[in-house]
Each structure stands twice: as C-alpha cells, then as structure tokens.
Amino acid sequence: xxxxxxxxxxxxxxxxxxxxxxxxxxxxxxxxxxxxxxxxxxxxxxxxxxxxxxxxxxxxxxxxxxxxxxxxxxxxxxxxxxxxxxxxxxxxxxxxxxxxxxxxxxxxxxxxxxxxxxxxxxxxxxxxxxxxxxxxxxxxxxxxxxxxxxxxxxxxxxxxxxxxxxxxxxxxxxxxxxxxxxxxxxxxxxxxxxxxxxxxxxxxxxxxxxxxxxxxxxxxxxxxxxxxxxxxxxxxxxxxxxxxxxxxxxxxxxxx
Ligand SMILES: [Fe+2]
Numbered sequence: 001x002x003x004x005x006x007x008x009x010x011x012x013x014x015x016x017x018x019x020x021x022x023x024x025x026x027x028x029x030x031x032x033x034x035x036x037x038x039x040x041x042x043x044x045x046x047x048x049x050x051x052x053x054x055x056x057x058x059x060x061x062x063x064x065x066x067x068x069x070x071x072x073x074x075x076x077x078x079x080x081x082x083x084x085x086x087x088x089x090x091x092x093x094x095x096x097x098x099x100x101x102x103x104x105x106x107x108x109x110x111x112x113x114x115x116x117x118x119x120x121x122x123x124x125x126x127x128x129x130x131x132x133x134x135x136x137x138x139x140x141x142x143x144x145x146x147x148x149x150x151x152x153x154x155x156x157x158x159x160x161x162x163x164x165x166x167x168x169x170x171x172x173x174x175x176x177x178x179x180x181x182x183x184x185x186x187x188x189x190x191x192x193x194x195x196x197x198x199x200x201x202x203x204x205x206x207x208x209x210x211x212x213x214x215x216x217x218x219x220x221x222x223x224x225x226x227x228x229x230x231x232x233x234x235x236x237x238x239x240x241x242x243x244x245x246x247x248x249x250x251x252x253x254x255x256x
Contacts, residue, residue, distance in 0.1 A: 001202045002036040002226035003029065004074065004096060005103060005132060005158060005189035008200065009057040012050070013042040013076075015193045022061050025192060029200040030068045036230060037069045037200065038096055040103055044078030049086075051075075051093065072097050072230060076132065078105050084118055091125045099232025103158070104129040111139045116146075119155055129155045130187060130229070135163050135175040144178060151184050156235055158187040161205035162198065180213060183238030187229065188221040 007015020008025050016022040029037050039058055043049035054073060062071050074096035077083055083094070092098040102122065112118070122129050134140040134147055134157055151157060162168055163176040179185050188209070192200035202222055209218040217238070225235045 001034050001206060001222045002038075002230065003034050003069075003190050003192070003200060003202055004038045004101075004130075004187060004226045004229050005040050005076070005160075006037050006192040006200055007039075007041060007076070008037060008071070008192060009039045009041055009054060009061060012054065012057060013047040015041070019061070019064060021194060023064055024195050025200045026061070026065045026069065026071075028195055029190075029192075032201045032203040033206070034069045034200065034202055036072060036227075038072040038074045038230070040074045040076045040096075042078065043075045043083060043094060044105070045080065049075060049083070049094065074101075074103060076103050076105055079107065079115070079118065084122070087127065088121060088125050091127050095127060096229055097232070099230070100126060100128045101156075101229045101232065102127045102129050103132050104155075105132045106134070106137055106140060108137055108139065111143065111146075116150065116153065119150055119153060123154050130158050131155055132158050132189075133160045133163065133191060135159055135172045135179060136168050141171060141175045144175070144182070144184075147179070148182065148184055156186040157184050158189050159185050160191045161188050161202050162190070164188070164205050164208055185221060185238070186235050187225050189226065 007013055008022055010016040010019050010022045016025060041054050058071055058073050075094050077094045087094050095102045119129050157179060159176045163172045166173045188205055190200045190202055192198050206218050206222050220236050228235050
C-alpha cells in the first residue's frame with residue numbers, strides 16, 4: 001500500500017518529535033504493508049513551509065532507515081491566503097513529489113464562499129487538489145453537496161484510515177461512510193503523527209474496506225490511486241453504485 005499523508009519527519013510540526021520516533025513509525029508502516037510513504041509536514045500558520053529543511057530531514061530519515069518503506073515528500077497545505085498565492089506562483093512547490101497532486105486542508109473555523117473559485121484557480125494552475133479528511137472537519141461534514149461539487153470540478157477527497165474504523169468518533173465515521181456511499185472518496189491515508197494515537201497503519205482500514213466495499217475498492221483507495229499520486233497520473237473514480245452524487249465517468253477522469 002501507499003500512504004500519501006503522514007507527519008513522519010521529526011521536529012518539523014506536531015508529528016514525530018525525534019528521529020527514533022520517525023524510525024519506529026517507518027518500521028510500523030513497513031510491517032503493516034506500506035511500501036511507500038509520503039512525508040507531508042504542515043504548511044500552516046503554526047508551522048511555516050520550509051522545503052529545504054523538509055528535504056534535509058527526509059534524506060536523514062532515508063539514510064537512517066533501511067529503504068522500506070520508500071519515503072517521498074509533499075506537504076499538508078493549509079488553505080490560507082499566503083499559501084494560495086505562493087502555490088499559484090509556484091505550482092509544483094507544495095505538491096507531492098513535485099508532480100500535480102496537492103494535499104489541501106481546510107480551516108476548522110470558516111469555509112469561505114470563494115472556496116470553489118480558489119480550488120478552480122489551483123486547478124487552472126495545473127494542480128490537482130486532494131481535500132484531506134473532510135469527514136473530520138465539522139464545517140465540511142455539513143457540506144457534502146459542496147464536496148460533491150468540488151469533486152465534479154476535478155478535486156479529490158482523501159479520507160483518514162482511522163475515521164473509517166471509528167478512531168475519530170461516530171460522526172467522522174458516519175460522514176466517511178456517506179462519502180464512500182456517494183462514490184466521492186479517491187484516497188485513504190493514515191495522516192500518521194506517532195506510533196500510539198495516530199499510527200502509520202493502513203492494513204486495518206484495508207481489511208475493513210475490503211469487507212464492506214470489496215477488495216477492488218480497497219485496492220483503488222490504498223494502492224492504485226495513491227500510486228498514481230506519486231507519479232502524477234490521473235486517478236480512478238469510484239464505480240460504486242451512485243448514492244446521489246454519481247460521477248460522470250466510471251473509470252478515469254481525464255485531465256482538464
Ligand atoms: Fe495531516
């Protein structure tokens with residue numbers, strides 16, 4: 001499996017605090033079936049984006065580890081004004097592996113009415129926004145039709161593995177399941193911060209999704225789509241029966 005969202009690099013944000021923790025997280029990921037993990041330090045008002053330092057820490061961790069899983073670089077891009085302006089000026093600066101996919105985290109406090117336009121600008125600049133864990137955001141939980149609009153616009157939704165297992169409470173689980181039913185989810189990732197409370201494990205979610213939605217769906221969400229993210233290929237859409245917001249194409253949504 002491929003995990004496109006983790007806070008595995010130490011001393012950069014609220015993720016791993018020490019190199020030892022980073023290494024323990026890497027080991028846990030490898031032992032539970034993850035072959036590739038993307039380090040996505042926060043880029044927000046609390047943790048400024050420092051790409052050189054991120055690359056340094058990634059090299060340090062790669063050298064200290066045994067190459068399994070492979071580590072890639074991205075960032076957890078908070079949707080605020082300065083970030084947006086900078087990303088529009090430098091479209092591959094914040095994206096995963098400097099390809100086209102950009103993790104986008106919405107504020108818990110306010111969803112601007114211009115959000116659709118902002119996402120449109122990012123798309124027009126060549127980025128493919130991947131909206132992270134909408135099921136855990138109290139404001140987005142109430143805006144599923146808006147999420148469906150953004151998906152129709154060309155964005156993707158990433159759900160946290162732990163949400164599907166109930167680790168973020170009943171409401172997050174219900175919303176994650178509703179997004180799955182509507183065929184709106186394209187990626188499941190760990191958003192790991194440590195080994196105890198928010199671990200870098202995808203295996204439990206894979207088993208759960210396989211049981212509830214079928215092995216094919218589990219592979220799409222945890223293997224094929226995240227693999228496409230690493231290289232900047234188009235993602236596979238859901239072929240689940242429509243639950244109100246069916247997507248136009250069964251398989252591939254082509255680039256604009
Ligand atoms: Fe995150």
